[in-house]
Amino acid sequence: MRWPYIANVIGILLVFLGLSMVFTLVCSLIYADTSLVALIESMGVTIAAGLLLYFGSRRPTIDYISPREGIAIVALGWTVMGLFGALPFYLGDGLPHFTDAFFESVSGFTTTGSSVLTNIEGLSRSLLFWRSFIQWLGGMGIIVLSLAILPFLGVGGMQLFKAEVPSPVPDKLTPRLSDSAKILWYLYALISVAEVIFLLAGGMDFYDALCHTLTTMPTGGFSTKNTSMAHYDSAYLDYVVVVFMVIAGINFSLHYQMLRGRTLIFWRDSECRFFLGLCLVLSLVIAFNIHGTVYDSFGKAFQYASFQVVSIVTTTGFATADYETWPGLSQAIIFICMFIGASAGSTGGGMKCARVMVCFKYCYRELFVLVHPRSIVQVKLNAAVVPDSVLRSIMGFLALYMGLFVFSSLCLAALGMDMVSSFGAVAACIGNIGPGFGTVGPVDNFAHISAAGKWILIWCMLLGRLEIYTVIVLFVPEFWKK
Amino acid sequence: MRWPYIANVIGILLVFLGLSMVFTLVCSLIYADTSLVALIESMGVTIAAGLLLYFGSRRPTIDYISPREGIAIVALGWTVMGLFGALPFYLGDGLPHFTDAFFESVSGFTTTGSSVLTNIEGLSRSLLFWRSFIQWLGGMGIIVLSLAILPFLGVGGMQLFKAEVPSPVPDKLTPRLSDSAKILWYLYALISVAEVIFLLAGGMDFYDALCHTLTTMPTGGFSTKNTSMAHYDSAYLDYVVVVFMVIAGINFSLHYQMLRGRTLIFWRDSECRFFLGLCLVLSLVIAFNIHGTVYDSFGKAFQYASFQVVSIVTTTGFATADYETWPGLSQAIIFICMFIGASAGSTGGGMKCARVMVCFKYCYRELFVLVHPRSIVQVKLNAAVVPDSVLRSIMGFLALYMGLFVFSSLCLAALGMDMVSSFGAVAACIGNIGPGFGTVGPVDNFAHISAAGKWILIWCMLLGRLEIYTVIVLFVPEFWKK
Ligand SMILES: [K+]
Ligand SMILES: [K+]
Numbered sequence: 001m002r003w004p005y006i007a008n009v010i011g012i013l014l015v016f017l018g019l020s021m022v023f024t025l026v027c028s029l030i031y032a033d034t035s036l037v038a039l040i041e042s043m044g045v046t047i048a049a050g051l052l053l054y055f056g057s058r059r060p061t062i063d064y065i066s067p068r069e070g071i072a073i074v075a076l077g078w079t080v081m082g083l084f085g086a087l088p089f090y091l092g093d094g095l096p097h098f099t100d101a102f103f104e105s106v107s108g109f110t111t112t113g114s115s116v117l118t119n120i121e122g123l124s125r126s127l128l129f130w131r132s133f134i135q136w137l138g139g140m141g142i143i144v145l146s147l148a149i150l151p152f153l154g155v156g157g158m159q160l161f162k163a164e165v166p167s168p169v170p171d172k173l174t175p176r177l178s179d180s181a182k183i184l185w186y187l188y189a190l191i192s193v194a195e196v197i198f199l200l201a202g203g204m205d206f207y208d209a210l211c212h213t214l215t216t217m218p219t220g221g222f223s224t225k226n227t228s229m230a231h232y233d234s235a236y237l238d239y240v241v242v243v244f245m246v247i248a249g250i251n252f253s254l255h256y257q258m259l260r261g262r263t264l265i266f267w268r269d270s271e272c273r274f275f276l277g278l279c280l281v282l283s284l285v286i287a288f289n290i291h292g293t294v295y296d297s298f299g300k301a302f303q304y305a306s307f308q309v310v311s312i313v314t315t316t317g318f319a320t321a322d323y324e325t326w327p328g329l330s331q332a333i334i335f336i337c338m339f340i341g342a343s344a345g346s347t348g349g350g351m352k353c354a355r356v357m358v359c360f361k362y363c364y365r366e367l368f369v370l371v372h373p374r375s376i377v378q379v380k381l382n383a384a385v386v387p388d389s390v391l392r393s394i395m396g397f398l399a400l401y402m403g404l405f406v407f408s409s410l411c412l413a414a415l416g417m418d419m420v421s422s423f424g425a426v427a428a429c430i431g432n433i434g435p436g437f438g439t440v441g442p443v444d445n446f447a448h449i450s451a452a453g454k455w456i457l458i459w460c461m462l463l464g465r466l467e468i469y470t471v472i473v474l475f476v477p478e479f480w481k482k
Numbered sequence: 483m484r485w486p487y488i489a490n491v492i493g494i495l496l497v498f499l500g501l502s503m504v505f506t507l508v509c510s511l512i513y514a515d516t517s518l519v520a521l522i523e524s525m526g527v528t529i530a531a532g533l534l535l536y537f538g539s540r541r542p543t544i545d546y547i548s549p550r551e552g553i554a555i556v557a558l559g560w561t562v563m564g565l566f567g568a569l570p571f572y573l574g575d576g577l578p579h580f581t582d583a584f585f586e587s588v589s590g591f592t593t594t595g596s597s598v599l600t601n602i603e604g605l606s607r608s609l610l611f612w613r614s615f616i617q618w619l620g621g622m623g624i625i626v627l628s629l630a631i632l633p634f635l636g637v638g639g640m641q642l643f644k645a646e647v648p649s650p651v652p653d654k655l656t657p658r659l660s661d662s663a664k665i666l667w668y669l670y671a672l673i674s675v676a677e678v679i680f681l682l683a684g685g686m687d688f689y690d691a692l693c694h695t696l697t698t699m700p701t702g703g704f705s706t707k708n709t710s711m712a713h714y715d716s717a718y719l720d721y722v723v724v725v726f727m728v729i730a731g732i733n734f735s736l737h738y739q740m741l742r743g744r745t746l747i748f749w750r751d752s753e754c755r756f757f758l759g760l761c762l763v764l765s766l767v768i769a770f771n772i773h774g775t776v777y778d779s780f781g782k783a784f785q786y787a788s789f790q791v792v793s794i795v796t797t798t799g800f801a802t803a804d805y806e807t808w809p810g811l812s813q814a815i816i817f818i819c820m821f822i823g824a825s826a827g828s829t830g831g832g833m834k835c836a837r838v839m840v841c842f843k844y845c846y847r848e849l850f851v852l853v854h855p856r857s858i859v860q861v862k863l864n865a866a867v868v869p870d871s872v873l874r875s876i877m878g879f880l881a882l883y884m885g886l887f888v889f890s891s892l893c894l895a896a897l898g899m900d901m902v903s904s905f906g907a908v909a910a911c912i913g914n915i916g917p918g919f920g921t922v923g924p925v926d927n928f929a930h931i932s933a934a935g936k937w938i939l940i941w942c943m944l945l946g947r948l949e950i951y952t953v954i955v956l957f958v959p960e961f962w963k964k
Contacts, residue, residue, distance in 0.1 A: 068853065289896075328904055329895040336888055359881050364958075366878030369871075370951055371550065371960045389851075395877045396848030399841050402884070406818055413811040414771075420902060422810055469852055476846075478853045 001068060001480075007057035009073050010080055014050030017084055018043050023133060024088065028126035035124040038092030046084045068479060071470050074145065078462060081141075082106035085134045094127045099451045106458045108134035110465035111142065111347060113221030113317040113434030114425075114457065116447045120226050125207065128224045132214040139218020139347040140188060142465070143252050144181045147345050187255055192217050195244045202237040216244045218347045221317030221434040228319040228442070235303050238320055242310045246279060249314035249342035270382050271354045275313070275343050278353070282337065283309045286330045293327055305330075308442075312337045315349040317434025319442035335437060338427045339401075349432030349464050351401055358386060358394050400468050405430055408460050415453045425449070429460035483550055483962075489539035491555050492562055496532030499566055500525050505615060506570065510608035517606040520574035528566045550961065556627065556952050560944060563623075564588035567616045576609045581933045588940045590616035592947035593624065593829060595703030595799040595916030596907075596939065598929045602708050607689065610706045614696040621700020621829040622670060624947070625734050626663045629827050669737055674699050677726045684719040698726045700829045703799030703916040710801040710924070717785050720802055724792045731757060731796035731824035752864050753836045757795070757825050760835070764819065765791045768812045775809055787812075790924075794819045797831040799916025801924035817919060820909045821883075831914030831946050833883055840868060840876050875951075882950050887912055890942050897935045907931070911942035 021043040028036045086098070086105035095101040100116045107114045108131055117123065123131070192213050199209035208224055215222045225231035229241060247255070250272055257265045266272045283306035291301035304321045311318045312334050323334050341350015361379045368377050379386045386394075405426055413422040417439070424437025425446070435442040440449075446457065463471045473479050503525040510518045568580070568587035577583040582598045589596045590613055599605065605613070674695050681691035690706055697704045707713035711723060729737070732754055739747045748754045765788035773783035786803045793800045794816050805816050823832015843861045850859050861868045868876075887908055895904040899921070906919025907928070917924040922931075928939065945953045955961050 067855070071852075327895075328898065328900040329892065331901040332892055332895040332904055335901065336892070360885075362874075363878050363882050363885065366875055366882075367951065367955050367958045368960055370553075370955050371958060373549070392844075393848055395881070396845050398881070399877070400845050400848075403842075403845065410811065410814055410818070413809075413814040416810065418810040419813040419817065422814055469849065473849050473852050476849045476853060478850055 001066075001072060004057040006069060006072050006076065007053045010077055011050045011053030011055075011057065013077055013081065014046055014053060014084060016050075017081060017137075018047030018050055020133070020137065021046065021088070021130070024126050024130045027129045028124070031125040033124035033126050035088065035092040035094075035126045039088055039126060039130075041091050042084075042087035045087060049084065071473060071479075074466055074470050075462070075474060078109060078141070078466060079106075081109045081134075081137075082458075082462075085109055085130075088127055088130050092124065092127050094123050097451070099454050100447075103446070103454045103458055104131065105134065106461050107434075108220070108222065109138040109141070110432055110461040111135050111138045111218040111220040111315075111349070112429055112432045112461045112465070113215065114429055114436075114440070114446050114461070115222065115434075116445060116449075116454070118445055118447045120224065129207075129211060131222050132211040132220075132224070135218045135220030135222055136192070136214040138465075139220065139248075140185060142218070142347050143184050143188060143345070146467075147184060147251075147253055183256060184252055187252060187259070188217060191244070191247060191255070195240070198240045198244075199237065202232075202234055202240060204232065204237060212241070213244075216241055216316065216318075217248050219245065219248045219314045219316040219342065219349070219432075221311070221315075223318060229307070230320045238303055238307050241318060242307055245310045245314045245316045245318070246276070248316070249275060249279075249310075249346050249348045251343045251345035252347075253345055268382075271343050271357060274357055275353045278340070279306075279310050279313055282313070282333055286326070286333060289330045290326050294321075294325070308334065309337065312433060313340065313348075314342045314346075315431055315433045317428075319435060322441060322443045324437065324441040324443075331437075335424075335427065338431045338433055338436075339405075341431055351398060351431075354381065355394050355398060357381065358391065359398055362391060362395060397468060400472060401430070404460075404463060404468065404472070408456055408463075411456050412449075412453055415450055415456075417449070417453065425453075425457060426460055429457045430464040432461060432464050483548075483554060486539040488551060488554050488558065489535045492559055493532045493535030493537075493539065495559055495563065496528055496535060496566060498532075499563060499619075500527075500529030500532055502615070502619065503528065503570070503612070506608050506612045509611045510606070513607040515606040515608050517570065517574040517576075517608045521570055521608060521612075523573050524566075524569035527569060531566065553952050553955060553961075556948055557944070557956060560591060560623070560948060561588075563591045563616075563619075564940075564944075567591055567612075570609055570612050574606065574609050576605050579933070581936050582929075585928070585936045585940055586613065587616065588943050589916075590702070590704065591620040591623070592914055592943040593617050593620045593700040593702040593797075593831070594911055594914040594943045594947070595697065596911055596918075596922070596928050596943070597704065597916075598927060598931075598936070600927055600929045602706065611689075611693060613704050614693040614702075614706070617700045617702030617704055618674070618696040620947075621702065621730075622667060624700070624829050625666050625670060625827070628949075629666060629733075629735055665738060666734055669734060669741070670699060673726070673729060673737070677722070680722045680726075681719065684714075684716060684722060686714065686719060694723070695726075698723055698798065698800075699730050701727065701730045701796045701798040701824065701831070701914075703793070705800060711789070712802045720785055720789050723800060724789055727792045727796045727798045727800070728758070728761060730798070731761075731792075731828050731830045733825045733827035734829075735827055750864075753825050753839060756839055757835045760819075760822070761788075761792050761795055764795070764815055768808070768815060771812045772808050776803075776807070790816065791819065794915060795822065796824045796828075797913055797915045799910075799924075801917060804923060804925045806919065806923040806925075813919075817906075817909065820913045820915050820918075821887075823913055833880060833913075836863065837876050837880060839863065840873065841880055844873060844877060879950055882954060883912070883946075886942075886945060886950065886954070890938055890945075893938050894931075894935055897932050897938075899931070899935065907935075907939060908942055911939045912946040914943060914946050 021039060024039050028039055082102060082105045086101040089095040089104055090098055090101035095104055103116050195213040195216060196209045199212060211224045254265050254269055254272055286305035286309055287302040290305060291298050295301040307320045308323050323331060339351055340356050341352050342348020344352040344354045358379060358381060365377045365379055379391055409422045409426040412426060413419060421438025421440055425440045428434060428436030440446055503521060506521050510521055564584060564587045567590060568583040571577040571586055572580055572583035577586055585598050677695040677698060678691045681694060693706045736747050736751055736754055768791055769784040769787035772787060773780045777783040789802045790805050805813060821833055822838050823834050824830020826834040826836045840861060840863060847859045847861055861873055891904045891908040894908060895901060903920025903922055907922045910916060910918030922928055
């Protein structure tokens with residue numbers, strides 16, 4: 001483990017983070033709010049820390065990064081971003097307790113969207129912008145991490161990629177890191193611009209349209225309104241956000257391929273088909289379930305059902321209705337969706353559709369082998385055989401996900417939380433969704449949780465966002481041995 | 483699939499079931515209750531059906547049973563036992579609706595212990611005895627099935643054994659089926675006699691001592707009292723039952739080995755160590771959790787904590803307290819325990835400790851491989867390497883268990899049940915536990931569930947008891963092809 005190199009990379013990231021605060025400064029100047037000084041301080045501290053790390057360390061001459069170093073950079077990188085991203089909230093009187101500020105910041109960078117703010121609209125406009133902006137940065141990080149950086153790392157890097165997205169690799173975008181990153185970010189920005197335009201067309205003002213776009217594309221879910229998207233009470237805006245949540249929940253390399261002319265790619269890709277089918281079928285099921293019992297017209301029922309389903313399946317977490325008041329079936333579906341999550345290679349969290357599909361096929365194979373003991377059956381995804389090592393990695397991922405969900409829920413319950421809220425809060429945080437169940441439902445917030453509980457949830461958000469392995473491997477003694 | 487052979491075996495089983503009803507007749511005569519006619523009718527119908535099947539079919543001359551036939555016998559056998567075991571309840575005015583009688587009977591034979599009786603003590607003494615007795619028969623079936631019959635089936639039989647207990651095989655008891663069965667049943671009966679004596683010593687009358695023993699040993703959990711074991715309010719009786727629940731939750735081949743002089747076997751066997759450790763640690767954690775909040779003295783807290791923990795971990799389902807009134811941590815632990823279950827080769831249900839242990843080791847291996855990509859690590863249990871095919875089978879089992887838990891819960895919720903009760907009822911039935919959460923907690927019953935809901939839960943009980951694969955493979959088209 002070459003720490004100087006790791007420090008060097010973290011330093012560069014911090015300088016960029018500090019520089020990106022300039023948008024927030026502009027926002028503060030435009031709205032002449034009270035956060036200007038705090039923002040300048042935060043920017044100064046972040047850039048200074050970044051420069052200190054950068055010049056205090058030395059960039060190794062060999063251009064090779066080991067899997068372990070890669071893992072350390074990823075895990076440490078996200079934590080440090082969370083730490084410095086918390087400064088504006090902490091210094092700007094938004095969240096005077098550091099735990100709260102750190103929670104909100106990690107919830108941003110991991111695109112979780114769970115909030116400790118009891119009055120979101122009470123925050124200054126520049127801090128609200130920062131809150132949305134860090135989700136957008138987190139989304140950028142996730143796309144590039146899972147689709148470009150990790151595969152680029154080569155042999156060891158493929159191992160790392162396995163840690164991040166242990167699922168069949170989509171066609172590599174371009175062989176070189178910088179090119180891939182540029183293309184992906186370009187796409188991400190392009191779709192973001194489109195969403196702003198569509199939201200403006202629905203009558204949203206520019207500030208809100210921008211902020212909501214910055215949290216839709218990374219499937220983040222922070223809103224500038226206390227009542228989230230329910231504030232606007234507009235079917236047009238709801239459906240615009242639904243469409244863009246779906247787009248954000250699709251593997252970004254498919255978007256790239258579609259722009260390159262492969263127009264049927266969304267249908268041809270089996271994970272995408274599964275994801276789109278899941279959104280549609282569950283929206284219909286819940287619409288029928290809440291039609292009559294909660295909403296009189298089927299149109300309204302479908303509007304609210306599809307919004308909530310897509311919001312949870314894509315792990316965005318926006319809300320237009322309180323699903324905790326819906327019938328048992330709808331609640332159970334929403335709870336299960338928190339685990340499934342969006343597509344691999346998207347900005348969404350959860351277990352990912354590809355892994356769930358592979359798990360289905362894995363089980364089917366076991367049943368087939370029971371009937372035909374001597375047959376050899378291979379698990380395929382998109383007509384390609386999934387190698388045994390990848391299968392093992394996926395099954396291990398799913399088991400670790402469930403195991404850590406249980407472990408973290410028990411820790412939260414040990415702090416005095418009730419059972420449903422413990423399970424709900426951890427499911428929401430480890431899946432990077434945002435709202436959960438019980439006392440942390442879509443119309444609640446995470447403010448009432450004890451400081452220790454917030455640290456457990458911060459741990460869950462990082463676990464989920466960095467695909468479990470990258471974080472949990474740090475606790476394996478072998479990781480630290482020569 | 484040679485159906486005549488299958489019918490022949492089922493016929494033999496039915497004749498034995500009919501003959502075993504003679505104990506119930508004796509019970510009815512002793513207490514001079516009103517069920518005598520119904521019992522004679524049930525006995526007649528069962529024996530007649532058995533003889534009809536036996537003589538209507540022909541025993542094949544070749545002494546070989548294919549894996550598929552074995553699976554069909556197991557799945558069909560348990561269902562048919564449930565069907566004819568329901569007759570006394572149905573004809574004896576105990577449960578006038580056939581769905582209810584069938585539910586209660588399957589709950590007996592699968593040693594689940596979920597009841598649709600709203601007033602247990604209102605049933606005649608002979609029917610209450612039958613209710614306990616079928617659990618004892620179910621337990622006999624499970625031990626012999628998992629430890630003697632399945633391994634005895636040879637090559638194809640090992641595949642079947644894999645379906646029943648896809649876990650490292652404990653040392654085979656004796657090479658021949660009949661010997662193994664005799665030894666196991668002897669042991670089972672011997673321990674049962676011991677429990678009756680200990681219960682009598684605590685002041686329980688003979689009828690109750692016998693009935694509770696008949697439901698402790700198979701980890702069944704049916705009680706003759708409305709308030710289950712809480713009725714006796716005796717620390718001595720509670721601890722006696724705790725000890726015998728623990729014994730019933732241990733692999734019966736270990737009991738055999740201990741009687742053969744290997745006195746440290748419980749400690750040497752890693753699954754048994756895990757199981758005993760789990761019971762002890764969770765009892766202590768819950769005792770501390772409910773001490774002060776629910777019970778003033780730690781002694782009382784430990785008494786109720788250990789009883790409830792052991793009752794759920796061993797999947798017995800007796801109750802001395804309503805864990806739904808306990809703090810969140812205790813409830814969450816109890817809920818998780820419903821999935822873990824007892825040891826493989828015991829009469830307990832759930833996923834089984836051995837599978838959970840193997841899953842832990844599987845995950846650890848994946849983390850190890852991430853750090854050392856080129857290393858080959860083998861998963862071991864009791865110092866023996868677990869072959870890859872067994873590992874796959876176990877991971878598939880766990881995934882199927884969770885998947886079917888989710889699927890069945892959604893079906894139950896679709897019938898209008900609330901989320902927590904749906905998850906609780908299915909967890910309780912698929913794990914063969916008995917009481918669940920929500921409206922089916924330890925002081926509630928399953929009577930209020932709709933007929934369709936009861937059929938879903940009957941399906942869950944059979945799924946869990948026959949180790950998932952044996953039932954679910956019937957739904958794979960390949961199973962029915964030549
Ligand atoms: K989110
Ligand atoms: K039971």
